[in-house]
Amino acid sequence: MAVYTDVADEELAAFIATYDIGALLSCKGIAEGVENSNFLLHTEAGYFILTLYEKRVDPNDLPFFLNLMQHLAAKEISCPTPVANTVGELLGTLAGRPAAIVTFLEGMWVKRPRPEHCAELGAGMAALHLAGADFAMVRPNALTVGDWRPLFEQCGSNSDRVQAGLSAEIEKELRHLEGRWPKDLPTGVIHADLFPDNVFFLGDELSGLIDFYFACTDAFAYDVAICLNAWCFEQDGAFNVTKARALLNGYTKVRPLSEPEYEALPLLARGSALRFLLTRLYDWLSVPEGALVTPKDPREYLKKLRFHQGVESVKSYGLDL
């Protein structure tokens, strides 16, 4: 459960009173997520999500995230829309944290995605990439290749407490990726954390995308690579080529991938595996005392990284696009 910050009842009521959403009927901490503190609000005007932004969110980035959600929603991407308070501001302060209220999206995330879900995800991600084309703001990815080594250094030799030999393995991988990371792929707005728990479905149809707090300006194909990792591995660690094919077919029906993007996928997937291994490792080693959170297992991403290390080209996945 991700609730890092407790909110006193009176403080919450005073905060809600600055919005035109009626009186508060209930407020429940949400038992999912790892980054921010989220609460489900029920007010006289309906349901909303209250988010208190925590450690990893730079407050200077919040206008990018909130304006992006507004922009995408206006382009008919189903995503939360920030609610303005009575003086027109999207962002406030609650319990000493930056805080925002966004609209509630109907739908459920799928714990065991099937190829149909991967195809929907691919199409939804491509639609997001296209819809972001005329978004005026830019946010460089704060967790790209150059940011991985400093993150790793913060974990230090503690990494070996998670798995023997892990530090040396990460060091070697960093050197490999730092020397090869592609720079000239088509870029634009990407979500950068489109894991199954951030994609809602009603039946087999995608009903919405949430959690835009890693969104940034980076290579579209990197977003695709993040999703190959997050959606196309089975629980036993096997890569499911049918799901990968469905994801890529779904994507390319909406936004074709260029040859260089397609060819870069194995390296991007390798980098994405390291990126999530590192953030998970950091979080695993530094759970704040008293926080209600279940950190995610870094070793899941170590296995994915090792898989990609053995992939020479996109054909080695068995994909025949």
Ligand SMILES: Nc1ncnc2c1ncn2[C@@H]1O[C@H](COP(=O)(O)OP(=O)(O)O)[C@@H](O)[C@H]1O
């Ligand atoms: N707009 C929304 N509509 C419905 N549920 C939401 C919405 N935003 C968040 N949630 C719920 O809160 C959970 C955690 O949200 P998320 O943004 O993933 O948190 P975090 O950024 O902390 O990882 C989600 O899994 C979902 O259940």
Ligand SMILES: N[C@@H](CCOP(=O)(O)O)C(=O)O
């Ligand atoms: N998706 C990341 C962690 C971020 O969690 P989210 O709840 O914000 O999606 C991971 O799995 O490591």
